[in-house]
Amino acid sequence: AYPKRVKVVEVGPRDGLQNEKNVVPTPVKISLINMLSETGLQVIEATSFVSPKWVPQMADHTEVMQGINKVPGISYPVLTPNLKGFQAAVAAGAKEVSIFGAASELFTKKNINCSIEESLERFSEVMAAARAANIPVRGYVSCVLGCPYEGKISAAKVAEVSKKMYSMGCYEISLGDTIGVGTPGSMREMLTLVMKEVPVGALAVHCHDTYGQALANILVALQMGVSVVDASVAGLGGCPYAQGASGNVATEDLVYMLHGLGIHTGVDLQKLMDTGTFICNALNRRTNSKVSQASCRL
C-alpha cells in the first residue's frame, strides 16, 4: 500500500542551482522561486547561508531570501551550516533551516573539513539557537547508499547518524543518495535499519538519478511508508563526482509517477513543467526531466 499523500520538497533553487555549471543572476533565482510558489509545492528550498568563498552560486543568499514572495502556507527552508549562517538566515527572514550531516567520515572530512562527531557538535549550536527562536530544523544525511570516497556505507552507520540528528531536534531527516548509486535493494536495507531508530513519518528520501535508479528507489521508499520526497525541477544539478552525469531526480518525473499511483501531491504538473522550461532557458541547457522532454512536441 502507498501513502495517500506525499509531500514533495523542491530543492531546485538550492541543491539544483548550486550544482549547475552556469550561475544565474539574482532576479532569475527569485523568479524561479516565485514561479515554483505557484505550482502547488509546499516546500521550496530557497538558498544556502554558506560563505560565498565555498559556494559562489549561493553568494546572493540574503538578496534572494529578502526578494522572494513568501506565499502563506509555503515553507522556504535555507541551509545553515553553522551558527553564523543561522543568524544571517534569520536576519534575512528565514523561518526554517536545514543542516547537512553525512554517513561517511571521509565525505565529511572532504566536504566540511571535520569529523562526523565534530559536525554534529557544530549543529547542536544551531539547534539550540533554532529552538530558542522557534525555528524548525530539517536534517540531511548524505551518502546513505554509498560514498564517492568510501564506497559502500553501512546501513547501521546511516541509522546512527540519523538517530543523532533526530534526537538533537530535527523534525525531519532527509536521507540522501548523494551519488545515486543506490538501488531498490540497498534502499530497502538502509530504510529497514533507519526506521528502527526514527519514525517513518519523520523520514524523507533525497535520491539522485545518476545511475537512473531514482524513481525505482523512491518507489521502494514509498512502499515502506516514506511520504516525503525531495526533487529538483527539471532535474537541475549535475553530479560533482561524475562529470557530465545527472544528479537530482526531476520533480516533474516524480510527480508524474505519484499521480499515476493515485497519490495526492497538490502539484500542478503543467505549471511545474513551465517553470522547468523557464529555468532551463535561463541556464541555456536542456531539461533533465523526461516528462518535460516527452511533452514538448516540437
Place this chain on the structure above:
Amino acid sequence: QEPQASGLPEYIKIVEVGPRDGLQNEKVIVPTDIKIELINQLSKTGLPVVEVTSFVSSKWVPQMADHKEVMRGIERHPGVQYPVLTPNLQGFHSAIASGATEVSVFGAASESFSKMNINCSIEESIEKFEEVAKSARNMNIPVRGYVSCALGCPYEGNIIPAKVAEVSKRLYSMGCYEISLGDTIGVGTPGSMKKMLEAVMKEIPVSALAVHCHDTYGQALANILTAIQMGVSVVDSSVSGLGGCPYAKGATGNVATEDVIYMLNGLGINTGVNLYAVMEAGNFICTALNKKTNSKVAQASFNTGTI
C-alpha cells in the same frame, strides 16, 4: 540482499532488443557489418536472448532491409536465442530460409494503433499471426507474442486492462510461449502497470509474461520493479537505450539494458549478464551511430573513470 526474502524472482531473463527495436527506431541507419558486430558483441555478454532483425518489407522498415544478410552473418552462440520479427507468413518463410530458429509476432491492444501501424484491425492481425503460429508449430519453431500499447496508445490515449488481457490471451492461445507486454509510448506508471498486470495474470500464467517498458517519461525502471514484484521474470531492454520514440520527437524510447541490469544486480537477482561487457557493446554502437548513450549507468561509469 536475498531476492526471495522480498518476494522477487531469483532469476530474470533479459531479452535484448537493441539490434531490432533499438536500431529500427534510430535516425541513422547502420551498415550491415556494424549490426553483425553489435550482435556478436552482445552474444558474449551473457544475455540469453538477442532480438536480431525484422523480416518485414524494406519499404516499411528500411533500417531492417538487410535482414537476410544479418541473420546469415551473425555468430550463433550456444545457449543464446536469436528471435526475429515476422509480421506474416511470407516473412516467416523468409526468416526460416535465412536460418531463424525463433520468431515473434506483434499485436496491439489498440485498434487505432493496429490500423496505423500495420493497416489492419486487431482481429485481422490475429488471423495473420495464426497462420504464422500454425506453420511455426509444424516446424517446431517457438513464437513470442508482443502486445503493444499495453499502458496507453498515441492515438486512443487510455487503454483498458481488459483489452490487453483479451489480446494477450488470443496470442497465448494460438501458441505463443511468452507474451511481452509493451508500454509503447512509455506513459505507464507503477499504478497502471499493476492494474494491467492484474487483468492479464487472470488469463496467462505470470511465468509466460514479459514487460517491455519504454522510458519516454522516465518511468521504466519503476514500472519494471512493479512488474517483478508481481512475479514477472522476463524483461525486455535495449543496449544503451537505443531507439527513440516515434511519437514524441526527441524523446527517448527503450529502457537501457545497462540500467536494468544495475538495478537487478542491486536487488541480488541473477541475470547471467556481465554489465561491463554490455557497456562495452553499448559504447561500440553509440560510437558507430555517433550519438551519446541513453544509459545513465554508462554515462556515470564512463565519467567517473571507472571504465
